[in-house]
Amino acid sequence: MHLSVQNISFAYGTTTIMKNLSLEVTDGQFVSIIAPSGSGKSTLFYLIGGLLQPQSGQILLESQSIVGKRGQVSYMPQSPSLLPWRTVQQNVQIAYEIRKKKPALSEIHQLLERAGLAEVAHHYPHQLSGGMQQRVAFIRTLAEDKPILCLDEPFGALDALTRTKMQNWLQLILKEEKRTVLFITHSIEEAILLSDRIYVCHASPLQVSHVFHVSIPMNERQKKHQATGWRELTQKIEEALI
Numbered sequence: 001m002h003l004s005v006q007n008i009s010f011a012y013g014t015t016t017i018m019k020n021l022s023l024e025v026t027d028g029q030f031v032s033i034i035a036p037s038g039s040g041k042s043t044l045f046y047l048i049g050g051l052l053q054p055q056s057g058q059i060l061l062e063s064q065s066i067v068g069k070r071g072q073v074s075y076m077p078q079s080p081s082l083l084p085w086r087t088v089q090q091n092v093q094i095a096y097e098i099r100k101k102k103p104a105l106s107e108i109h110q111l112l113e114r115a116g117l118a119e120v121a122h123h124y125p126h127q128l129s130g131g132m133q134q135r136v137a138f139i140r141t142l143a144e145d146k147p148i149l150c151l152d153e154p155f156g157a158l159d160a161l162t163r164t165k166m167q168n169w170l171q172l173i174l175k176e177e178k179r180t181v182l183f184i185t186h187s188i189e190e191a192i193l194l195s196d197r198i199y200v201c202h203a204s205p206l207q208v209s210h211v212f213h214v215s216i217p218m219n220e221r222q223k224k225h226q227a228t229g230w231r232e233l234t235q236k237i238e239e240a241l242i
């Protein structure tokens with residue numbers, strides 16, 4: 001599944017948010033976008049998700065325009081946005097209800113099991129930790145069964161330890177569930193840990209300034225700064241962000 005964002009420009013009223021922004025993500029790739037706060041990253045996902053339309057440029061999924069078309073990609077926002085009156089299982093069920101598909105309880109249970117959430121299937125969101133809530137939201141996003149997942153800083157609000165655990169968990173689950181991911185983060189470390197490719201963007205207007213390919217083998221990335229090439233890549237990305 002190939003998503004191609006080609007030269008899109010977008011303005012809210014007279015304020016230009018992005019100009020000629022292009023990026024690509026293809027089959028099974030994990031691609032990150034690092035950009036300054038308030039620069040239009042969420043707006044980019046609204047454009048890809050069809051909630052907004054660019055003033056110019058194209059957004060293609062498998063060479064077909066998805067401009068203004070909703071429901072083509074899955075989107076997970078920064079906050080878990082779980083319905084507080086629904087249990088964990090019922091929150092995941094929403095993904096099936098949206099597709100007007102009868103929820104397969106065995107399928108939901110399998111997903112919850114894989115996320116380490118089987119024991120809290122009948123708990124309510126307020127009874128869960130922040131990390132667990134994010135896992136429920138992620139499982140719900142997976143259950144939407146769309147070829148591309150757009151994850152908007154999913155771990156931004158978590159403490160450092162929970163964040164590390166969630167990154168490891170995400171790596172494991174994506175190994176089993178081969179999906180194509182477009183991931184927004186502020187963290188260079190997180191981007192290197194998870195990505196095949198990293199787009200660094202400048203703000204005002206949002207534009208890709210640099211593209212980095214992460215060639216550090218996955219099984220070495222846990223070592224972070226001790227992994228060969230990690231420090232050099234971090235430095236290059238830091239320089240690109242200045």
Ligand SMILES: Nc1ncnc2c1ncn2[C@@H]1O[C@H](COP(=O)(O)OP(=O)(O)OP(=O)(O)O)[C@@H](O)[C@H]1O
Binds near residue numbers: 012017036040041
């Ligand atoms: N509906 C809107 N109308 C006008 N301006 C908007 C609207 N939504 C967002 N903006 C402005 O557009 C800019 C980009 O917003 P956006 O939320 O896309 O940025 P972001 O990079 O996701 O932010 P953050 O890092 O805080 O999550 C901001 O200056 C914001 O104030």
